[in-house]
Amino acid sequence: MPHTKDDLPDALYSAAQVRGLDARLIAAGTSGFELMQRAARATWRALVRQWPAGRELSVMAGHGNNAGDGYLVAVLARRAGWAVRVLAVGDPQRLQGDAALAHAEAVSEKVSIEAWTAQSTLSGIVLDALLGTGISGEVREPFASAIDAINTSGLPVAAVDIPSGLCADTGCLLGHGVRADLTVTFIGLKLGLFTGDAADVVGNLVFNDLHADPQLLEMAASSALRLTVANLPRLAPRPPTSHxxxxxxxxxxxxxxxxxxxxxxxxxxxxxxxxxxxxxxxxxxxxxxxxxxxxxxxxxxxxxxxxxxxxxxxxxxxxxxxxxxxxxxxxxxxxxxxxxxxxxxxxxxxxxxxxxxxxxxxxxxxxxxxxxxxxxxxxxxxxxxxxxxxxxxxxxxxxxxxxxxxxxxxxxxxxxxxxxxxxxxxxxxxxxxxxxxxxxxxxxxxxxxxxxxxxxxxxxxxxxxxxxxxxxxxxxxxxxxxxxxxxxxxxxxxxxxxx
The missing domain is CATH 3.40.1190.20 (Ribokinase)
Structure with a gap:
């Protein structure tokens, strides 16, 4: 179920807590690759809603599960008739598990995949699938230069789960951070999407719970409460006899x-x-x-x-x-x-x-x-x-x-x-x-x-x-x-x- 910035859950989680939610879903019977496919479909739908006239996609992919989401979005874009390129930052052979399966699917669909270099050019809409929520410490090369290339491209940018370089726990930019126009995030809202530097880089935020069982989410501890009209503390109404x-x-x-x-x-x-x-x-x-x-x-x-x-x-x-x-x-x-x-x-x-x-x-x-x-x-x-x-x-x-x-x-x-x-x-x-x-x-x-x-x-x-x-x-x-x-x-x- 998709949510826009004005219609988001109240609970905010740390990156570790969201990983725990992900593990609960897998333990309950949904495979990790199925969750990755759902995330890719949610990202693709949000991207098309944001840029309905788009016909060209450049995917910047790293070598974690965030990259797996990017490869699967590239597959969906190619099937829709878009011109698609994946620019791999780092060796795709390093991909493991579900991300490796996603890369294999992109290869089988004949998605163009090439190594990113400082001379690479970006075109169309850029999809940031470089770094996910697991980053710790300052962004290092070659990702720092790849992020700078995205930011200087002047092109519309969508981020998968979180803009690369933004800390999911603190909202602090870790040296370099993608400035996204659209961020599509999944399963649980990360606290770092809402404080610190986040307002400058997240853009339009769309949330998708990937069809998670609400009871699994309700049982999980969260880090913070996002204040909304629905959950605000309220003053008692004043009766006519007030003084x-x-x-x-x-x-x-x-x-x-x-x-x-x-x-x-x-x-x-x-x-x-x-x-x-x-x-x-x-x-x-x-x-x-x-x-x-x-x-x-x-x-x-x-x-x-x-x-x-x-x-x-x-x-x-x-x-x-x-x-x-x-x-x-x-x-x-x-x-x-x-x-x-x-x-x-x-x-x-x-x-x-x-x-x-x-x-x-x-x-x-x-x-x-x-x-x-x-x-x-x-x-x-x-x-x-x-x-x-x-x-x-x-x-x-x-x-x-x-x-x-x-x-x-x-x-x-x-x-x-x-x-x-x-x-x-x-x-x-x-x-x-x-x-x-x-x-x-x-x-x-x-x-x-x-x-x-x-x-x-x-x-x-x-x-x-x-x-x-x-x-x-x-x-x-x-x-x-x-x-x-x-x-x-x-x-x-x-x-x-x-x-």
Missing amino acids: KGKFGHVLLIGGDRGFGGAILLSTQSALRSGAGMVSVATRSEHIPAALARLPEAMVLGASSANQLMGLLEKATVLVVGPGLGQAGWGRSLLSAAANAPLPQVWDADALNMLATGSVSLPKDCIITPHPGEAARLLGMTTAEVQADRPAAAHALSEKYAAVVILKGAGSLIASPDGRLALCHQGHPSMATAGLGDVLAGLVGALLAQGMDAFEAACLAVWLHANAGAQQGKSGRGLAASDLIPAIRQLLEEQAPCLK
Whole structure:
């Protein structure tokens, strides 16, 4: 059964887990070669749907099962009357098992097979059947040069199972990676197709379960949950007797001199996302702007932590960090927040000070680092975080005993109990300042309305990403505040107020 990018399963697997699923199917009575034939047919159907006018195919084949899929697609294309060439990267005599059977079938069908060299030319549609999910370490020659040749060809590219060079577990490109227009993947969705570098190289994603028994798939452990409309955590509907006291009191702390906009964006987001009451503690210089922009919020000009104490007693949730700075004022306010026995969201400079060890994170917290902040929190480089985003999210959650939102392409939400969720929606126009401030306020509002930390983080990330996708249709120039009305609309669709 084929699935497009908008109609995919929820479970995400590691490469090893998918190999385990494959082994289960074979043990249950479906031969490996039959699965390979099904994969080839699924790839061929998707390829023809994507390029209905295509009549020529260049298959770049390696020497594993991925290559076997490619040889069988070449057979199908030749039978359909296409001009077909297989360019073998590496000696086809190295093929074993089912891949060797696929090569033999291509030979018997008189498919043109030739050795790839740096002088080889590509034509028509290119099928990437070079490297599958088993690759570890950097892509080596001759595959690195073959991948570069595909990328510089200017031709449409389809990838079998995963673009060659993309790590199926982490979404990191291993030195060289095929940039595909179409990727057809099988049996179980790989986590690496949805985070890190994946968005730049996967293209249109089509999934086919190869007629696997659903019960076999349901019994298998997965690595993560892909957030969808169907599985999102939901706020309870609001009854007609609702009043503000039932939906929490969010206190937002931040906005040092020169950074007042960040805390106001977070405050506006919390207000518009359903918190019953919202207060903000900021520099006194920002009070006029806050009252002009957000008359619904209670605003305190705080020059020291002592002035926070009365507000801390009334709040039910804290959001700390947007525009906080790392000077004495911010350190003082963060210290007071860290000692408050309340659920909290820590963002931005709160995380930077946490990374220095000058403050400890209280329990029941959500932290929202981008990759740079995550690197400081883990004592590694940003490149190391991006090289294995799922591992970094789990490590942060374990180290700080907190729910973690690791932001970026394919945002990840990790819980200390080991759960991992992924949101791959979004838009390139979201690469602009202030988006994190909006997210922090949204998470705080959902916590205030009674959601637990992991569920609030999952729903907030999905709302934020889909609001960005919706508003990003207009292209560049997206402002962070543009997301807030869209978030409000999406939230009402998910959890309507009862009339």
